[in-house]
Amino acid sequence: MVAEQLSKTEIFLATALSDGRCSYSFSPANLCMQEASTEATAWAAIAICHRQPKLAKKAIDFLIASQNKDGGWSTGPDLGKSDWTSGPATLAIRLVCSYQKQYFDAGQIKRVLTDAFHYLINSRTDFLSPVARLLLLLSQGTSSLHYGRGWPWTAGCYNWVEPTAYSLMAFKLPDLIKEDLSKRVVYHANKFLLEHSCRGGGWNHGSFYCLGQSYPPYVVTTAEALLGLIDIPMDHRVKASLDYLSEVSHKESSAMSLAWTILALDAHNYNCQKEIDLLVNLQNKDGGFGMNYFVTALSLLALNTVNGINYFKVVSK
Amino acid sequence: MIQRRSFLQATVASLALGSCANPPPLIKKLPEPSQVQKSARRLAPSSVGILRAKSYADDLFAILKENIDLFNTADFKGKFLILKPNMVECPAGKPVTTSPEVLKAVIKLVDYLGAAKIAVAEGPGHMRDTEAILAATGIGKACGEMAVPFIDLNLDDVIKVPIKESFAEVDHYFLPKTILEADGLISLPKLKTHHWVGMTAAMKNLFGLVPGRKYGYPKNFLHFKGIPQCILDLNRLVQTKLSVVDAIVAMEGDGPINGTPREMGLMIVGQDPAAVDATCARIIGFEIDELNYIQAAGQVIGNVDQSEIKLTGVPLDEVKTQFKRPITYLKDKQLSAKLLYESERSAGS
Numbered sequence: 001m002v003a004e005q006l007s008k009t010e011i012f013l014a015t016a017l018s019d020g021r022c023s024y025s026f027s028p029a030n031l032c033m034q035e036a037s038t039e040a041t042a043w044a045a046i047a048i049c050h051r052q053p054k055l056a057k058k059a060i061d062f063l064i065a066s067q068n069k070d071g072g073w074s075t076g077p078d079l080g081k082s083d084w085t086s087g088p089a090t091l092a093i094r095l096v097c098s099y100q101k102q103y104f105d106a107g108q109i110k111r112v113l114t115d116a117f118h119y120l121i122n123s124r125t126d127f128l129s130p131v132a133r134l135l136l137l138l139s140q141g142t143s144s145l146h147y148g149r150g151w152p153w154t155a156g157c158y159n160w161v162e163p164t165a166y167s168l169m170a171f172k173l174p175d176l177i178k179e180d181l182s183k184r185v186v187y188h189a190n191k192f193l194l195e196h197s198c199r200g201g202g203w204n205h206g207s208f209y210c211l212g213q214s215y216p217p218y219v220v221t222t223a224e225a226l227l228g229l230i231d232i233p234m235d236h237r238v239k240a241s242l243d244y245l246s247e248v249s250h251k252e253s254s255a256m257s258l259a260w261t262i263l264a265l266d267a268h269n270y271n272c273q274k275e276i277d278l279l280v281n282l283q284n285k286d287g288g289f290g291m292n293y294f295v296t297a298l299s300l301l302a303l304n305t306v307n308g309i310n311y312f313k314v315v316s317k
Numbered sequence: 318m319i320q321r322r323s324f325l326q327a328t329v330a331s332l333a334l335g336s337c338a339n340p341p342p343l344i345k346k347l348p349e350p351s352q353v354q355k356s357a358r359r360l361a362p363s364s365v366g367i368l369r370a371k372s373y374a375d376d377l378f379a380i381l382k383e384n385i386d387l388f389n390t391a392d393f394k395g396k397f398l399i400l401k402p403n404m405v406e407c408p409a410g411k412p413v414t415t416s417p418e419v420l421k422a423v424i425k426l427v428d429y430l431g432a433a434k435i436a437v438a439e440g441p442g443h444m445r446d447t448e449a450i451l452a453a454t455g456i457g458k459a460c461g462e463m464a465v466p467f468i469d470l471n472l473d474d475v476i477k478v479p480i481k482e483s484f485a486e487v488d489h490y491f492l493p494k495t496i497l498e499a500d501g502l503i504s505l506p507k508l509k510t511h512h513w514v515g516m517t518a519a520m521k522n523l524f525g526l527v528p529g530r531k532y533g534y535p536k537n538f539l540h541f542k543g544i545p546q547c548i549l550d551l552n553r554l555v556q557t558k559l560s561v562v563d564a565i566v567a568m569e570g571d572g573p574i575n576g577t578p579r580e581m582g583l584m585i586v587g588q589d590p591a592a593v594d595a596t597c598a599r600i601i602g603f604e605i606d607e608l609n610y611i612q613a614a615g616q617v618i619g620n621v622d623q624s625e626i627k628l629t630g631v632p633l634d635e636v637k638t639q640f641k642r643p644i645t646y647l648k649d650k651q652l653s654a655k656l657l658y659e660s661e662r663s664a665g666s
Binding site: 023039075080083085154160163204205215252254255256290 | 408448449541
């Protein structure tokens with residue numbers, strides 16, 4: 001049953017990606033929405049790379065061609081400064097080029113990824129000025145400088161859960177980058193996510209507490225954060241969040257929530273058959289899921305877990 | 318000696334974090350508007366209807382139709398119109414989002430007034446899962462029942478739109494192509510208190526136009542550039558043809574997400590969003606000079622002085638009340654500061 005659904009979704013997504021780029025929405029009601037999306041292309045490339053490596057290569061070539069001079073990506077080609085989509089783009093290049101090495105020029109990919117990680121490392125917002133850091137160092141020692149730092153949606157703004165999760169995945173998958181600076185960046189970002197979990201587990205967009213009130217978690221952000229923290233499954237906040245997610249997962253009715261949930265729970269070795277069944281029932285007649293290609297790509301990734309394929313799992317092994 | 322060292326360390330650490338950190342101002346002071354900024358302001362007077370609708374079960378379309386004088390039919394006939402509800406997020410049991418019944422009534426109204434094409438569009442501010450919000454709020458079902466498409470503005474194609482003399486000191490915004498290509502926008506907000514700007518209704522609702530694909534979820538860029546500044550900029554760039562505020566059940570207290578329901582039994586309707594917001598503010602017990610973006614909108618967007626607003630429907634004095642305010646907007650500023658301090662101290666506990 002799932003094999004049939006998988007095949008249908010794969011064909012649908014491959015058609016959308018035929019020229020190597022993917023827009024977000026397939027809503028027939030909208031006359032716009034033809035613009036290439038960095039993010040949708042990135043997730044589609046990952047989703048399809050197992051069975052259609054040549055098409056995935058085309059998508060990666062598109063991403064490489066649209067990389068900005070600073071090493072990051074914008075939401076689409078020529079759409080302003082680099083932004084949060086740099087995380088998914090970097091992740092896609094790392095994963096696809098790692099699993100389909102034979103299709104890529106190793107030297108070129110190394111250069112692209114060096115620039116991409118340079119951008120990611122430097123695009124984190126730090127609200128402590130050099131003077132503040134120096135004062136902290138003098139008064140509290142080196143440990144005081146290891147405060148939580150994630151990534152913003154747009155440069156210079158606060159750090160938030162989702163861009164942090166996407167960028168963390170790029171640093172951790174298919175394996176953790178061993179270099180010291182990257183390890184420190186990962187440590188700070190892990191700390192940021194853990195410090196921003198909601199009371200009782202889970203994550204919302206990043207505002208777990210405001211003006212004396214605790215705010216509840218969301219499903220999608222919880223699943224994304226759990227994937228970002230895939231290498232520290234034993235942390236009590238990760239465990240509490242897994243409990244939250246597994247408790248609410250079967251109540252979910254949207255393809256996006258279910259797809260992220262399946263990917264996160266499966267990566268943490270939970271059985272997701274019930275969620276897979278729910279997701280399968282949400283498939284559109286044409287093979288797509290939800291309202292756009294981004295959700296379709298996530299759903300294809302989630303359905304592929306029934307075949308033992310989950311790219312988000314590798315680092316935990 | 319140890320105590321002294323600890324004290325010194327704590328003092329230096331506080332200095333480091335307090336004096337040398339660069340936290341962003343959520344609320345920056347608004348400058349006096351320039352002549353360019355004032356140039357597109359709507360002329361007085363503006364008409365605003367305060368319409369009685371006891372519950373969502375009432376025939377809301379009939380109530381709107383009875384007040385046809387409030388609408389400029391030329392804005393509707395043969396036009397492609399976008400209806401923009403508030404769908405910022407959907408916590409259970411909280412009146413955060415626009416009611417699907419209000420949406421359906423306005424779809425019927427716009428159709429009745431001769432629109433050629435209607436779409437519902439929104440870019441939810443806090444959550445990426447638009448499909449889940451559509452389901453939880455009932456707005457998806459309402460669109461289905463009315464056979465009107467929904468467009469996720471967060472993922473729409475985007476266009477770089479230049480702005481002259483921006484309040485937020487930016488030279489452009491990226492905005493959804495759908496909004497820019499439509500003939501007009503209808504703002505369908507929920508009336509709520511708002512802990513950063515006091516109140517949210519017709520003008521603040523335009524934050525949902527800003528695409529998440531570029532600015533994220535939340536659209537934190539707008540907070541950094543100043544919420545009042547961005548409200549004014551967006552309302553200068555995209556002029557709404559009509560606002561219908563859902564105040565049948567509004568939100569008071571710690572809005573816009575965590576407040577409590579307040580039954581008002583009203584819809585506030587008008588073409589000038591500044592006049593509509595000023596009327597909403599008066600209804601819920603704010604003075605206009607307490608809400609800096611509405612005050613500034615009186616020079617830039619439309620009319621906010623009572624003398625420049627022609628009210629119809631239920632008399633203002635009959636519906637005026639005092640909403641429970643967020644702790645950031647108490648009339649007693651000292652108490653506000655004390656509660657704010659206490660809430661920050663208990664953060665994370």
